[in-house]
Amino acid sequence: MNKKRLLFASSEVYPFVKTGGLADVSHALPRALNNSYEVTVVLPLYSLIDRSRFGIVLLDTFEVAMGGVSYTIELHGTLFEGVEYRFVYEPLLCEREYLYGPPESGYEDNALRFGLFSYAITQMVRTEQIPLVHLNDWQCALVALLVKEDPKIISKIVYTIHNLAYQGVFDLSVLGQIGIHERYFTMEALEFYHQVNFMKAGIAFADSVTTVSPTYAKEIMSPEFGCGLEGFLHVHRRKLHGILNGIDSEHFSPVADKALVECYDSAKGKKASKSDLIKRLGLKGVTKPLFVFIGRFTHQKGMDILIETLPKIAELECNIALLGEGEEGYHDSLNTIAKQYGNVSLTFGYDESFSHRMYAAADFLLMPSLFEPCGLNQMIAYAYGAVPVVNKVGGLADTVKKFESYDPKSTTGYGIVFTSATSRSLLLAVKKSCELYGDKKHFEEIVNHNMKCDYSWVESAKSYDSIYTRLIK
Numbered sequence: 001m002n003k004k005r006l007l008f009a010s011s012e013v014y015p016f017v018k019t020g021g022l023a024d025v026s027h028a029l030p031r032a033l034n035n036s037y038e039v040t041v042v043l044p045l046y047s048l049i050d051r052s053r054f055g056i057v058l059l060d061t062f063e064v065a066m067g068g069v070s071y072t073i074e075l076h077g078t079l080f081e082g083v084e085y086r087f088v089y090e091p092l093l094c095e096r097e098y099l100y101g102p103p104e105s106g107y108e109d110n111a112l113r114f115g116l117f118s119y120a121i122t123q124m125v126r127t128e129q130i131p132l133v134h135l136n137d138w139q140c141a142l143v144a145l146l147v148k149e150d151p152k153i154i155s156k157i158v159y160t161i162h163n164l165a166y167q168g169v170f171d172l173s174v175l176g177q178i179g180i181h182e183r184y185f186t187m188e189a190l191e192f193y194h195q196v197n198f199m200k201a202g203i204a205f206a207d208s209v210t211t212v213s214p215t216y217a218k219e220i221m222s223p224e225f226g227c228g229l230e231g232f233l234h235v236h237r238r239k240l241h242g243i244l245n246g247i248d249s250e251h252f253s254p255v256a257d258k259a260l261v262e263c264y265d266s267a268k269g270k271k272a273s274k275s276d277l278i279k280r281l282g283l284k285g286v287t288k289p290l291f292v293f294i295g296r297f298t299h300q301k302g303m304d305i306l307i308e309t310l311p312k313i314a315e316l317e318c319n320i321a322l323l324g325e326g327e328e329g330y331h332d333s334l335n336t337i338a339k340q341y342g343n344v345s346l347t348f349g350y351d352e353s354f355s356h357r358m359y360a361a362a363d364f365l366l367m368p369s370l371f372e373p374c375g376l377n378q379m380i381a382y383a384y385g386a387v388p389v390v391n392k393v394g395g396l397a398d399t400v401k402k403f404e405s406y407d408p409k410s411t412t413g414y415g416i417v418f419t420s421a422t423s424r425s426l427l428l429a430v431k432k433s434c435e436l437y438g439d440k441k442h443f444e445e446i447v448n449h450n451m452k453c454d455y456s457w458v459e460s461a462k463s464y465d466s467i468y469t470r471l472i473k
């Protein structure tokens, strides 16, 4: 059977370049779809990407005109794990220290950079006549408008919102620079409180809009979670679907993970990993419960309530280890706490292998997120036998059931669930976790159950497949 071509566009893809969950999704979902479609993944060739490690070579060059300026685009490519990758190179887009900007703010010319990325993608769609295009987040949302504006392109567009908190909002003056006609500066299209909003282009002009969990799909139509787009999303609700993300079960598997000091399954257990990390971090007490936090140090991830609660958690009989990076204010507050408490360990930075060792060592994973479109950490935690402690929002509500209702026949994982993002609730949840940990039999039962749950991409890829099929029928 002739497989249909699918172009999957994303601003980051693991293992080439990653700042968060978008990169994991953009790596795993195309792999899961590759049997049913002829998938090409396209991303920018940032200077941070190691071209020789991945055998990335120049394939073509072409010109794109944006806002009256002509740019020479280099198109590079490689085949990796059976999937075709294309990389867009232009110095303005790619020669940067960070992908989007330093932690506190985005680069000032991001509209131009990702406008250019979008023009390059559109050019590929036009010349190669690709029938299906899947766009992700604001960085390539303009493609939806550019494709619909071009009568020569008949491609169908799926647009996925990974996080509504990042919409790509810029000053009105960028409109001319990105070559978008003023007729699109309306409430129905790009206008957003007198500014230009890239994400609105994706929502307005795509044939189908998805987001990364069923609960988040509902939440974003409310003022509390809609980030100002709740009304706009409500208008487009008929084409909005919530599809849960999965995790790459090969990459996140303690049975064969080369990053670990010792691989394990649920029968063998994770003692060696825990002892090693405790020692490495200079903590004491292997028998005490170990709580970890892995992620961006941002308001979204519950950093404020975590910092407020941390001294009280540290008074309990437990160890706490944090890995991540983010705003300077958070770093300072965390440093102050870690100096005061010997059972709090801090690792600043981004380290994929070390994060795997942390999941493997942990008894509990803290996720006090204020909102969470899907969240991958809790599913990774299941795979490595760490019990998630979560605020019940977005994807966390869809993937973590409270352990008090444990049913061995369920296919969902269990954790400690709280329902208001406050320091008090978090502290109570941690105390509950310590009690559960004290009941060894019950704790191990839950850990073993979680490790068997299937959070791979198999089911979710089928949901995307049925959306594509409907669109190209």
Ligand code: ADP
Pocket: 019, 020, 021, 022, 024, 294, 295, 296, 323, 324, 325, 349, 350, 351, 352, 355, 374, 375, 376, 377, 380
């Ligand atoms: P985000 O909102 O940041 O995208 P997700 O839960 O969707 O959050 O995905 C986070 C991914 O990034 C997970 O794979 C997690 O393990 C990883 N991650 C986050 N911070 C770090 C870090 N400092 N070092 C290594 N991996 C990290």
